[in-house]
Amino acid sequence: MGSCVGANIRHLREQRGWSQSRLAREVCQAARVSGEPVGRQEVSRWETGKRTPREWLPFLATALGVTVDALVTAQKTVDPPLPTLTEFLPEGDPLSPLECRTGRRVGMGTVSELQQRVHGLRLADDVLAGGDLIRPALRDVRRAVKLYRESSHTSEVGQQLLSQIGELAQIAGWIASDAGQHEEAERIYRLGISAARQAEDHTLAGNLAGSLAYQMSNTGREAEGLTLAQIALHDAGSEAPPKARALYLDRVAWAYTKAGGATGGQQAMRALGEAGQALSEDSEGIESPAYLYWVDAGELKVMESRVYTELHRPLRAVPLLREVLGGYDATHAREMALYLSWLVVALADANEPEEAAAVAERVISLGSETSSERVAERMRVIFDRLQDYTGVPEVAALLAEH
Structure with missing residues (x-):
């Protein structure tokens, strides 16, 4: 029994x-x-x-x-098992060390240097867009893989290098996606999943898989995105650090929202609730990775407001978005433009076209200063949404000008 x-x-x-x-x-x-x-x-x-x-x-x-x-009682019918992350690994093994290594022997000092570079790239991504960072990000990925394959090192150093390559792949993939280079981003994410799995870092592998799932959900591959988001949550296990589990659930919520279906909204709201619960849980001695510094209650509110907007529930979305935007760092132009774009749609859904047009002006102003394909796509979305209000003078003037 x-x-x-x-x-x-x-x-x-x-x-x-x-x-x-x-x-x-x-x-x-x-x-x-x-x-x-x-x-x-x-x-x-x-x-x-x-x-x-x-x-x-x-x-x-x-x-x-x-x-x-x-x-x-033993259950005869169960849900079909999810695939595993092994199905999302790149073909061949791009991380296999060369038989004849020509590089120098490296130690933990080299690992620390790579770690600092990855952290710097993350901080740069907070204030710069993908178009500004894509070249150095891709260059860093190539150099890190070359270093791992060609240098000689102990197994411990090798494992740490793999973890840093995984972290680098996550932020570089995110930057490539923001620059609109989705195929390149997917290749980088898959490389990162391979590195994280070889390093036996299941939390990092889940973060990479969730990032790829998020891109899929936003680029017309909603069913694939939902499956991969669920795999990321499942494979990392219930004992993943609280912030990591909250992030996995956040992405599951978005994937359900984009996939739609009869119960998509309900599943999304349940996942959001679980994400909040995970974030508030006692870590029981499990420390969350440093690279999840940005995952907090505010970020969960951002996702919640976006889900409500996507579900056309403006009475819930508008107050949440106002709250989020009220406390957001104005120096983060890309994020500010993205969040404001969701407010435009929510205001249009709430039949407030005049205010939606005013907020759209701010999105356009911020968007002109950032080389982000995400922002460009959101601008296309708000222009399309405002077409329903061409009879409103403020909207007509906005559309005529831009």
């Missing part, structure tokens, strides 16, 4: 996008007990069959929304 129950518990938990910590809390709540008589480790023991829930079965069933019989 143990393995059957464990498999069912895990399957039902992952269906809900819950971490083991979340399920432990839900079980305690269902049992109406204080403290934490059931914790993450206990749930892990149940799922692996090391321990049987026994007296906790009724409360597990309640928390998971099933009967006790369903929990202890």
